[in-house]
Amino acid sequence: MNAEAAASQTSSLGQAIVERINELGAISETPEHLARIFLTPQHRAAADLILGWMRAAGMRAHIDAIGNVCGRYEGQQFGMPCLMLGSHYDTVRDAGRWDGPLGIVTAISCVAELNRTGRRLPFAIEIVGFADEEGVRFASTLLGSRAVAGTFDESVLGKADRGGVTMREALASFGLDPDTIGKAARTRGELYAYVELHIEQGPVLEGLNLPVGVVTAISGATRLAARLTGMAGHAGTVPMKQRKDALAGAAECIVMIEEFCRTDDGGLVGTVGYIHATPGATNVIPGQVSFTIDIRAPGDAHRRRAVTDMVRQIETIARRRGLELQLDVTHENRSIPCADWLKGQIAAAIASEGYPVVELPSGAGHDGMAMIDIADVGMIFVRCRGGISHHPDEHVETADVDAGARALLRMIENFRPRDSAH
Ligand code: GLV
Ligand code: MN
Ligand code: MN
Numbered sequence: 001m002n003a004e005a006a007a008s009q010t011s012s013l014g015q016a017i018v019e020r021i022n023e024l025g026a027i028s029e030t031p032e033h034l035a036r037i038f039l040t041p042q043h044r045a046a047a048d049l050i051l052g053w054m055r056a057a058g059m060r061a062h063i064d065a066i067g068n069v070c071g072r073y074e075g076q077q078f079g080m081p082c083l084m085l086g087s088h089y090d091t092v093r094d095a096g097r098w099d100g101p102l103g104i105v106t107a108i109s110c111v112a113e114l115n116r117t118g119r120r121l122p123f124a125i126e127i128v129g130f131a132d133e134e135g136v137r138f139a140s141t142l143l144g145s146r147a148v149a150g151t152f153d154e155s156v157l158g159k160a161d162r163g164g165v166t167m168r169e170a171l172a173s174f175g176l177d178p179d180t181i182g183k184a185a186r187t188r189g190e191l192y193a194y195v196e197l198h199i200e201q202g203p204v205l206e207g208l209n210l211p212v213g214v215v216t217a218i219s220g221a222t223r224l225a226a227r228l229t230g231m232a233g234h235a236g237t238v239p240m241k242q243r244k245d246a247l248a249g250a251a252e253c254i255v256m257i258e259e260f261c262r263t264d265d266g267g268l269v270g271t272v273g274y275i276h277a278t279p280g281a282t283n284v285i286p287g288q289v290s291f292t293i294d295i296r297a298p299g300d301a302h303r304r305r306a307v308t309d310m311v312r313q314i315e316t317i318a319r320r321r322g323l324e325l326q327l328d329v330t331h332e333n334r335s336i337p338c339a340d341w342l343k344g345q346i347a348a349a350i351a352s353e354g355y356p357v358v359e360l361p362s363g364a365g366h367d368g369m370a371m372i373d374i375a376d377v378g379m380i381f382v383r384c385r386g387g388i389s390h391h392p393d394e395h396v397e398t399a400d401v402d403a404g405a406r407a408l409l410r411m412i413e414n415f416r417p418r419d420s421a422h
Contacts, residue, residue, distance in 0.1 A: 013109055013409075014402025020105045024049060024089070025097030033094040034392065038132040038143065039067060039170035046089050050129045053108050058115030059127070064184040066147035067131035067174055073111045075124040082124035083415050084194045084375065085408075088133030088144065088367060096394020098384065102401070103197045104129045110409040123192055125412065130367050137161045137170070139225060139292070139330045145370035150185035186374060192417040193342055194371040195378045197408050199396055201364045203387030210358055211403035214346045215379035218362045218369055220300045220335035222307050224293040226253070226314065229324040232279055232287030247277045247286035249321045253314050257293060260310055268297045268306050269363065298361060300334050333369045341418050342378030349411035353403065364389070376418065380407060
């Protein structure tokens with residue numbers, strides 16, 4: 001089939017996936033701004049919906065100790081190692097509907113298709129809807145996939161969200177036992193590979209007029225939490241030269257970070273996505289400010305050097321303004337390569353569906369960053385409109401959803417474990 005014929009063939013796979021994406025997208029803390037945050041009641045409702053879809057697709061399914069929704073479709077014999085597929089079902093705040101859910105829902109549709117036609121493959125298929133990839137609630141990301149990879153850091157259980165609820169307490173109210181998280185861990189021998197389908201979240205595929213692409217690598221990231229403490233005071237009486245304005249200090253840091261990354265030519269990106277000033281009144285000089293910093297680059301050494309330089313500059317700004325600084329690294333992930341043998345099988349599947357094969361890196365983080373500790377990782381990207389993501393305007397055309405689903409199904413059907421791949 002040529003590319004045009006493939007693109008115009010919007011099979012029922014794509015349409016059914018879009019309907020489910022919309023159903024999941026309606027489960028939100030606030031109806032007008034999608035937010036499905038780790039271990040909230042909406043998160044639980046989404047988990048139950050996914051659980052039902054997995055069971056309807058002929059899978060055995062359960063919710064594991066961290067809140068991941070896990071389904072298994074047996075192979076030709078019971079207990080075979082699996083090809084693991086997945087993505088996350090938590091969201092950022094004021095999110096789009098597609099980031100995460102597309103990978104889960106598409107994988108379930110592929111298994112449903114195998115089940116409908118009574119096919120069993122020479123390996124099992126498992127799907128994981130990871131509970132937390134975004135790291136919104138506890139400033140600690142990839143919690144679901146780290147639990148599966150056996151690298152969950154138990155010290156984060158004591159972390160509190162902005163409302164003072166600890167992760168331990170939140171797990172208990174979700175119906176989980178925080179002391180059993182180790183049970184979610186899987187071992188290398190149980191998995192042949194981890195493959196994730198995800199929206200691109202960038203403009204490359206759209207620029208090439210292609211619905212799908214093969215991911216080469218996922219950029220590393222460092223996240224920090226900063227707190228500047230100055231002196232609150234009267235906005236009308238304290239002379240400008242005698243102020244220790246924590247918010248003005250934070251503003252200088254933020255502009256420095258933007259300028260540092262903007263003038264870098266190695267693909268460095270930096271974001272301050274959250275800021276909170278206290279006491280927070282029009283006529284009071286801000287005494288304390290907390291903000292987050294997110295720094296990414298394709299090269300790890302480059303990112304680390306940049307973080308060191310920016311931290312030094314933040315320290316200088318704080319010292320010059322007489323502000324006390326506390327700076328903590330809350331997340332650090334090296335960049336990870338997708339495995340050549342999986343890239344080859346994904347490329348073959350895309351080509352079989354009639355599309356030219358293009359390779360592209362991921363600037364966004366994904367669960368593969370944790371899964372690489374127990375499995376080789378592959379990813380398929382699906383074009384999204386305008387490259388927009390982490391925004392309510394995130395959108396994928398049904399024909400592209402369908403193209404992604406057909407490529408993933410083809411990849412699954414033809415999948416060969418590494419040792420038997422040629
Ligand atoms: C996840 O979406 C991330 O890259 O921040
Ligand atoms: Mn995201
Ligand atoms: Mn995502």
